[in-house]
Every structure is written in C-alpha cells, then in structure tokens.
Amino acid sequence: MKISKEVKTSVLVIAGIVLFIFGFNYLKGKNLLNSSRTYYTVYDNVEGLESSTPITINGLRVGKVISIGFKGDGSAHLLVEFTVDSDFEFSKNSKAELYETGLIGGKAIAVVPAFDGAPKAESGATLEGTIKPGLSELVNQRLTPLQEKVEKVTTSVNTAFTNLNDVFDEEAKAKMRKSIEDLDGVLISFKRTSDNLNNMLGDKESNLNKSLANVEHLSSNLSKVSDSLAQANLKSTINDLQSTLNNLNTMIAGINEGNGTMGKLMNDDSLYDNLEGATRQLEELLQDLKLNPKRYVHFSVFGKKAKQYDAEGNEIKDKQD
Template sequence: MAISKEVKTAVLVIGGLLLIVFLFNYLKGENLLDSSRRFYAEFDNVEGLETSAPVTINGFQVGRVQEIRFVDDQKGHLKVMLLLEDDFQFSENSEAQLYENGLIGGKAIAIIPAFDGAPNAESGDVLSSSLKPGLSELLNQKLTPLQEKIEKVMVSADSLMTNINSVFDEQTKS
C-alpha cells in the first residue's frame, strides 16, 4: 500500500512544528522532557539572589533558582521559583532559607527539610521562607557596640590630652 504525498507532507509539517516547539522551549531553558519539581518561596527582600543560584539540601546542590518575580500583593514581596532536579522527599512544612553562599556575597537557597510526618511537598507547593543572617550582617551586629565604646574612649583621650596640654603649657608654669 502506497502512502500518498499529502500524508507524507502532513507528517513532515507536524514533525517540523513539534521540533520548532521543542527547540523554542529548549532555548528558553525549559526542557519538555524534564521531570524536575517546582517549588515556590516568598521573600520580602532577596538581597541580590539571582536566577541560576544553587538550591541545596544539607549542603548538597539539588537544583537552582528558576525565576524571581514580584507578587501582586502591593507590598513588594518577591516570589522565587525553585527547580529541584533531585527526587529527595521532604515535608510540606520544610523551609526555604536564603543565605550567603560565600564571602564575596553570593546568595543561595537552602531547603531545611522537616521530617514531621506531614504530607510530602508536591511540585507547585509554596514553602515557608526565612533569611539567615550573613557574615557582613553578623559583623555589623558585633562591631556596633565596639564602635560606641571606641567613641567614648576617644572622647576621654581628647579630654586627657587637653588636661596634659594645660599642665605643660608655658603660661600655666609661671
């Protein structure tokens, strides 16, 4: 049985359209054959977090940040889409924590898994979020009281020098 030219042309056109759709999505960074899971977390401030930043569980990279966008709540909150490639199961009560990835200030997200017997998190769930203070913030907290003490010492040293100058001044000696 011979296949007509119209059927061959239709198969070729449909195959070409499917290939174009697949390539277009691939170039956008979305793989149609991908089985990764998507989770969301909302933050008041992402502090320099960028797309493609690592997502880790217990220090092991299991995914990346796919997208960051504003939430339509008129408060400026940001919704972060996390793309997880690993099949590691964790509770829906788990937490997405924004932290500094290194000394230079790169940001990443750590999923703090909760094993509390709650149902497992499913693709599309919104995880609770928190912010882990970074090294610069911790240093700032520790140095502020020290700065105040140094300022008091400087004022005392200034008054001491003024008194010493008045003792050794030529006019006060006579």
C-alpha cells in the same frame, strides 16, 4: 505514499515550536522531560541570588532557581521559584534558607527539611523563607557595637582633654613643667645614688662574702644544735616531770581532804583550838608569875617553909598554925 509539501511544512513548524518551547524553558532552568517538583518562597532581599542558582539539601545539589520576581501584592517582597529534582521528601513545614556561598559574594538556597510528622510538601507549595547571616553580616554585628564604644570613648577623651585645657591655665601648666623638671632632677639624683651604692658594694664585696659565709656557718651550727636537741631523750624527761606533777597533785589533794598528818594539821580545827588555849594559859601563867613571883619562887636562908597558895591566889595556912 507521497507526503505533500504542506504536511512536511506543518510538521517542521510544529517541531520548531516544540524545540523553541523546550529550549526556552531549558534556558530558564526548566526541564520539560524531567518530573521535578516546583516550590516557592518569599524574601525581603535576595541580593546576589540569580536564576539557575543551585538548591541544596544538607550540601547536596538537588535543584535550581527558576525565576525571581516581585510577589505582586504591593509589599515589594520577592517571590522565588525553584525546583527540586530529587525524590527526597520533606514536610511542608521545612524552610528555604538563603545563605552566602563564599567570601566574594553570591548566594544560594538550602532547603532545611523538617520531619515533624506534618504532611509532605507537594509540588507548588510555598516554603517559609529564612536568611542565614553571612560573614559580612556577622562582622557588622560584631563591629557595630565596637564602633559605637570607640566613638563614645573618643568623645569622652575629647571632652576630658577640653576640660583639662580649661582647668590648667598658664600658671598651672608652668607649675606642671616645673614639677616635671624637679622629677627629672630627682631621677638624676637617684641614678647617682645607685651608682655610688654599686661602687660601695663593689669595694666591700669581699667583706660581704665573708659575712655571708659566717652567716652560713652559724646556720649550720644552729642546725647541728637542733639535731642534737631532737636526738636528746626529751620525751622521757617530760614524762618524768609529768609523773612528778601528778604525784604532787595527788598529795595536795590528800592534804585538802584531811588525809595523813599534814592533812589533819591543815584541816583539824581542834589542834588550833588546843594551841590557842595553851597559848592563852601560858600568857596567864606568865602574867601571874610577873605579878606574884613569891608564889613560884621561894628562897629562905634558915629553911623556913614556903607559903602555899590556892588557884585564886589565897594563902593556904597549915592546920598547925
């Protein structure tokens, strides 16, 4: 069977069209022979993200970016289309995180899978887009507050110096210079004193060494004395003293309670009353002896009988008289 030129030409044209479509889509990142899933996400800024940029899940490349363009709703948001060639399934609540691929620039998208029991993300679904702060953004976040603080400190220092210049007039500045000169003189004097002290210590070094040796010898003797005191039978002496004190306390307690001769003497009021009565009678006797000595002392040359008196001082006459 002979094929006509028209058929051959038609076949070539159709094959060319098919190859053109396949090649064009391949260059755009689409593989018409591969059953990959297509997803979309939206960002405010995708600086550094380009077509054919890898799509990763936990660091593993599973697809690539197909196209980047405006969303078309007048919001200036950017719509990113990407494919996932892997059969790995994840929830529709998963996120598409935009991150930096290195220090020299460039960005990629990482699918952060969610396993929350929600329906799986079907091809054509739109995932929530998030942006992971890069190194430059983290540095800016740290440096911006520091820069503000440095600017505030610089402003404060400038204000302080301005106020200082306003406060210190020429006379005050002259006084400050004079004070600094005086301080310099004090430092010079202090240095001289230090040198003299060093010289004096150098001359008296031998005496100081002897004094230190004597102090060391004295401390050694004190150590020996303390050892001797520690070895002495102080505990037995203290125990004997404590026992003596306890006996003394017992004796005093017995006296206070009226036990024994000393206790009765100290606590029996009758002895005091008897002594007081005897003393009073002795005083009366002495007084009567002074006033009436003849009652007690009788002297007779011829042996005359002495007169007798009663207790009241009346003369007792003999019945013969």
